[in-house]
Amino acid sequence: MLEAVEVSKEFLGVKALDRVSFTLRPGEVHALVGENGAGKSTLIKVLTGVYQPDGGVLRHHGAPVTFAKPIQAQQAGISTIYQEVNLIPLMSIAANVFLGREPRTRGLIDWRKLNADATELLAGYGITADVRKPLASLGVGAQQMVALARAVSLDARVVIMDEPTSSLEPREVETLFTVIERLHSDGIAILYVSHRMDELYRICEQVTVLRDGKLVHSGPLAHLPRIELVSMMLGRAVSDIREHGTTSFGEDHHASKEPLLRAENLTSGTRINDVSVTVRPGEVVGLAGLLGSGRSETARAIIGALPLDSGTVLLGGKPVKRTVAQAMRAGISLLAEDRKADGIIPNLTVRENIVLAALPRLSRFGLVSRSKQDRIVDTFMKRLRIKASSPDQKVAELSGGNQQKVLLARWLCTQPKVLLLDEPSRGIDVGAKAEVQALIDELAKEGLAVLLISSEMEELIDGADRIVVLRDGTVAGELSGEDVTEKNVLAAIAGTRP
C-alpha cells in the first residue's frame, strides 16, 4: 500500500531518520512507536510530502512516488493528522472541516449545505458546538477531534495519526476508537503513533519501533510482551525496566497541615464558577474533569493569566497580585498545556528557553551572567535528559517530548513553591514520562506544592494524593486518601456520585 525503502532524513547534523524501511499494508492498523525524538513524526512527514527524504524511495501501490507537497499525498488518498493540531483557528469550525473541498452550487460555496454537513459529521465525533463559531473557541482536544473528522472524511485509503489521543479525554478516545474500527472494517490502512501502551495493544495489529532514527523492530504486536516493546524503544534491558510499575509514582506524600496555596471562589465569565482549590506543601493535588470542564482555566486563573470576576488566590496566607509576573515572584509557576502556543519560544535556543523565566534571578543590575546560566542549563539538561545537539540548538528543532522537558526545566529553575502542571506528560514517551512522574514525586517530597492536571486517569490516581473533580466549570467533588480510585473519580466526573 504505502512503503518507505531505506529513507533517510538529516537536519543540520541530526540524523532524524537513518535508512528506515517501513511498510503499511492495506487494511491494517499499524503502530509506530519510539522514544521522543526517535523520528516518528519525521517519518510521517516524509511519507506525506512535508519533507523530502535525503535518501531512499517511497512506494505507493508498489510504484515509486515522490510527494512534493502534502496535497499530492492527500490526492493519492493519504490523509494525515499531524502531531500539533494543524487547523486554522480564526476560521469557523465548519470551514475548517471542508477547507479546500467546499460544496458548491454554481461555482459558489454553499454555506448552508456546508454548515449542515459539518454539523452532522461532527456529531459523529461528539462535537455539538455551533459550527459557525471560530475553531479557536474549542479546546485543544475538541480541535483534535475536528482535525480527525476532517482527515477521515477525505475519503482516504490511508489515514495517518500522529499522537491523536494526546489531548483527548477518555470519552473522546472511545469515540476515536469507534472511528478507527469503522475505518478498519472499511479496509482502510491506519498508521497510528502513540505513547500510550494500552491503546496500542487495543487497536493495533502491527508495530514498528524506531530508536534514534533507526528501525529496531517491525512485526505483529499482539504477542509481543509489553515489557519487551518498551525495552526496544528505550534500548535498555528488560530486567532494568521491570522494577518500575506502569507509572513511576511512589506512595503518598507527607504533606503538612497548612495549605500553601489557597484559591478561593474563582469565577471568570462562563468558564469557571466558584472554584476553590487548596494545595499543601509536599502534596500533589490532581484536577480531574472532562474536556472543557475548566481545569486549564483554573490553573490559568491561579497564575493570573485569566482575568477574574471574583475570587482570591492566597499563597501562605498572603494574597497574590493578579499578574503572572507577581504570581511567579511569589513562587507559583505554570506549565501550560499548549506547548506550541504558550510554551516554547521557537527561535531561541534550548539554553535561552530554559533560563527565560529565571532571567532576573540570574542577572545583576540587568546584566545576565553567562556562567550562572551555563551551570543551571547544564544541570537541568542532565537531570531531565534533554536530547539536544547542544544547549545552543534552536528549541524548534527538538522533538515534541524534548520540548516539553525544556519547559519543565524552565519552571524548575525558577525554584517555585507551587507548581501547576497542565498535562505535563502529554506527548512524551514512556521513558520520559516515567522520569517526569518520578520528578513530580521527588519535587513533592522536597516540599513543593503540586497541582496536577492530566487526562490520563492512571497518572492522576497514582500521582495525586487528593483529587478535585471539576464539571462544567464548578467543583463537582473532592476525593482523598482511600477514596482516590478510578471508579470514584469517574463517578464524580459523570455526576453519579452525590
Add this chain to the structure above:
Amino acid sequence: MTATTVQANRERWASLLQRQGAAVVLVVVIVVAWLAFPRFGSLGNLRDLALQSSFLLVIALGMTFVIITGGIDLSVGSVYALGGVLAAYGSQWGFFGSLLLPLAVCGLIGLINGILVARTGMAPFIVTLASLLFARGLLLAITSEGSTTFKIPGDAFFLQLGQGTFLGIGYPVYIAAALCLAGGVLLRRTRFGQSVFATGGSESSALLMGLPVARTKIAVYTMSGLLAGFAGALTASYLQSGVTVIGVGTELDAIAVVVIGGTLLTGGAGTILGTVIGVGLRNVIQSVINQIGTLDSNFQSVVSGGFLLVVVVVQRWLAQSRNA
C-alpha cells in the same frame, strides 16, 4: 415575540455593533457633520465624496486581500501612479491600449511581488518596499524623469470610464462598487477566498491541509497590482492625463483604511465591507476638516493622525468588550 428572541436580537445587534466599530464611528461622524455643516449633506458634496472615494477603494480592495493573507503591499501607491501614466501613454492605441497597458505592467509587478513573497519566503514588507521604488523609477524612466506628462486625447472613448456619469453619479463609483461586490463574493463564496483566509490564519496549517498557499499569495499580490494599476487608469481617465505626482503615500492610506475597516494586519480575518467603511470614514473626515475651513494646513494632519488613532482605539476597545 418571546423574551428569548428579543434577547437574541439584542445580542445580535450588540455583536454587530462591536464587530463593525468603524461603521458606528462612521455613522456618528456623518450625523455630526450633517448637523454641524449643512453643506455636508448636499447632494453635490456626497456625490463628490463617493467619486473621490472610489479610486482609493479600488486600491484598498486589493490591499484587503493581501492583508488577509497576512501580507502587506507597500507598492500600491507607486503602481497606482504608474498605472495612470501607462494608461495615458497607452491612449495612443485607443481604448484597449489605455486599459490593457497599465493592467499588463502593473499586474506583472504584482505577479513578481507575489512570486518573491510566496516562493522565496522574503517578508512582504520588504519585497513590496523594493517594488515601491522600482515602480516609481519605472514611471520616471517612462516620462523622461517626470518631465513629460502624457495626455489622453479629449475625444478618447477611454475618458468615459472616469468622467462619464449615470444618474448623476460618476462611473468610477459604479465600477468600484461592482469590483467590491465581486471581491466580496470571491472572498466569501469561493474556494480561493477560503484559502486566502486560511493562508493568513495559519500558513503552515494551510500547507498541511493541502491548500495552494503559494498560488494564493501570488494571486492576491497580482490582484493588488492589477487593481492599483486599474485605479491609476481610472484616475488618468478622470484627470485626462497621466499625472506623475499622484500616489505618494497612498499605500499608507490604503493600509489605514483597511485596518480601520477591521481587517487584522496579522491576517486571517477581514471583510470588504469594512474596507468600504474605512474608505468612507477617511474621506468623510477629510471633508469635515475642509468644512471647518479655518484649520491651519499643518494642523490638519495632526487632526487626521489623531483621528486615525481614535478610531483604532475605539475599535480595539469594542473588540475587547466583546471578547470579555
Add this chain to the structure above:
Amino acid sequence: AKTESQNSAPSGPGPAASAAPQQSSGPGCTLAQTGYPKLDLKTTKIGFSQSEKEANPFRIAETQSIKDEAGKLGIPASNLLVTNAQSDLNKQIADIKSMLDQGAQALIVAPLNSDGLQPALDAAKAKKVPVVTIDRKVTQAPCTDYLTFIGSDFVAQGKRAADEMIRVTGGTGKVAILLGSSGNNVTTDRTKGFTDQLASATGLSIVAQQTGEFDRSKGQAVMEQLIQSHPDLTAVYAENDEMGIGAVNALKAAGKKPGKDVKIVSIDGTRNAVQLIVDGSYNAVIESNPRFGNLAFSTLQKFAEGNPIGPSVVISDDQYDETNAAQKVANAY
C-alpha cells in the same frame, strides 16, 4: 521690469519685486465672451485652493499674500474660503469642488501640478465660476477652462539663472545641478531653461545632475557627495534656495569657500539665501515671486468689470546679486 505697481505688497516694506502685470498679447477674455455672471468681489464668496502645506517660505508668503489682500479689500473672512490639498492632487480636486459647493463664485487656485485638474476646472466652468491659477500654469485652455494664469515663467527663471551663472563664472568651469523633485513641472522647466541657455556658453560644462528634492538636507547630502567625486567643481545651480543653502553648508564643511571657490546660483528669493549673497557666500538668486494677492484680486476685479483679460499675467520676478542684495534683503520673503 521692476516697476512698482499699486499697493501690491504683503505687509512689510514695499517689495522691489512686485507685480508689473505684463498683459500678453492676444484678444483677451471678457465677461461677455464667457457669459459668466457679474460679480462684486466685496460681497462674493471667493475660494483659494493652496496646493501644499504652508511649510516653506514660498507657500507661507503666497497664502499670506492672498489673505492680506482679501483683508485689504474689505472682504469678510467668512467670504474667503481657504483649503490646502496637502500635496494630494485628488484632494485638490475635492477641495475645489467642495468650495464650489459651498458657494464660491470666484476661485484662486495654486495648482499642485500642471496636469490633472481637469475635473475641478470643469466643475467650475459648469457653475460659471472664473478660475485664476497662480504660480503654476495648467495645461488647459485659458478663457475656456480657466480665466488666466498669474505667475512666473519657470523656463525663463532657468534661463535667467543660466545668464547669471555665465556672468559669475565668466563662462568657464564645471557646473553641478541640484534638481528639484522628480516628476514636478517646476523642476522640468527650470532645468530646461537653464540647460538650453547654458548651451550658449561653451566653456561651461554640466558634470552632474542629481535631485535634492527641493530640500535643504538632501541638497546638502548630494553636494557632499559631489564635492568628493568632482573636486574640480566650480559652480552649482540649485533649482531652489533651500538646496542652494544646503550646498553652501556642504562646501563650508569641506573647507571650500562657497561663492568664491564654487559659485552658487539658485531660484526663489528667500531671505536666507539673499542674506548669504550679502555675506559673500552666494552669488545670485533669481526670484520666484509668491506675492500673488494683489494681482489675483485685481485681475478678478477687472474681469468682473468687463475688461478683457489676457491668457497669462506674468508676475515680475526680481533678481538678487552682489550689487543689490544688501539693499533688497528686506524684500526677500
Add this chain to the structure above:
Amino acid sequence: MTRTRWLQEYGVYLAVAGLFAFNLLFTENFVSAANFRTQLLQAAPVCIVALGMALVIGTEGVDLSVGAVMALSAALIPLYLGYGPLLAVLVALVVGLAAGLFNGFLVAQLGIQPIVATLGLLVGGRGLALVIAEGKLVEVRSPEFLSLGNGDVLGIPVSVLVAAVLAVGVGLLVQRTTFGRQLVAIGGNRSASALAGLPVKRVLIGVYAICGVLAGVAGVLATARLGASDPADIGLLMELSAITAVVVGGTPLTGGRVRVFGTVMGAVLMQLVRATLIKHDLPDSATQMVQAAIIIAAVYVARERSTR
C-alpha cells in the same frame, strides 16, 4: 556551516565589501579620507534610527513614526536653544522619549497593532512639528550646538562617534541584559513570554521608548548638521530607510531575533549604494530601480530558509 547558511549570516558584509570593491575600481576619487568621512557622516543618522528600529522589529513590531519624531525633536530645538544647547538637546530627547512612550502605550497597553499605532504619529507628528515651528525653517547658530554636526573628537566626527557608541550599547543591551533577552523572547512568542512571567508590557513600552529616544538623537544630529531646524523635511521617509537597513542587515521582520551589527552594516550598505549612484550621476529613475534590485538581492540572500 553550509555555504548558504554562511551567506545568510554574512551576506550584508559581503555586499558591503563587494560594493566597496566596485567603487575602488570604477569610481573616481573614491579613495580619500574625506570621502569615507562623508559616507560615515551621512550613514550615522539612519544607523542610529535603525538601531532603535531593530529592537522594535525584534519584538515583532515596527515603528513608522521615527521620521516624524525626528521632525518633532528638530522643531523644539530652536525654542530652547536660548537656554543653552544642553537643555535644547535634552528637550529634543525627552520629546523622543515621550513619543516612544506614547507608541509603546498604544501597542502594549491597548494592544493596537504596531503599524497602525505608529502610523497615527507618522501622520500627525510631522504636522505637530510644523505647527510648533509655524511651518518655518529656523536657522540655528549656536556654535556649541552646531559642533554636534560638524565637530570632531579625536578626528572622528561627533555623530559617527555617537552612532558607534549607541551601536555598541544596543549590542550589549540585546546580548547581555535581561531586558534584551526578554525583548527577543517576546518577539519570538508573545503569549509564552507572558506565561513565563516576563514583564511583556514593560519591555514593549521600553523598546518603543528607546526607539523614540534614538529618533530624537537622530533629529538632534541632523539639525546640527544642517544648521537649521527644518521640520518639514527632516527625517522624511526615514522610517523606510531604517526598516530597510534593519532587514537588509539580516533581522527578520517576524521578530524574535535582533542583529545589531548587521543593522549597522545595512545602514552602511544603503549609504554606499546611494553614494555610488550619485557619484556615477545616474538619473533618479535608474537610482530607484537599482536600489530596489539591491534591496531584493540583499534580503534574498539573508532570508530565513525553511528546512525542506
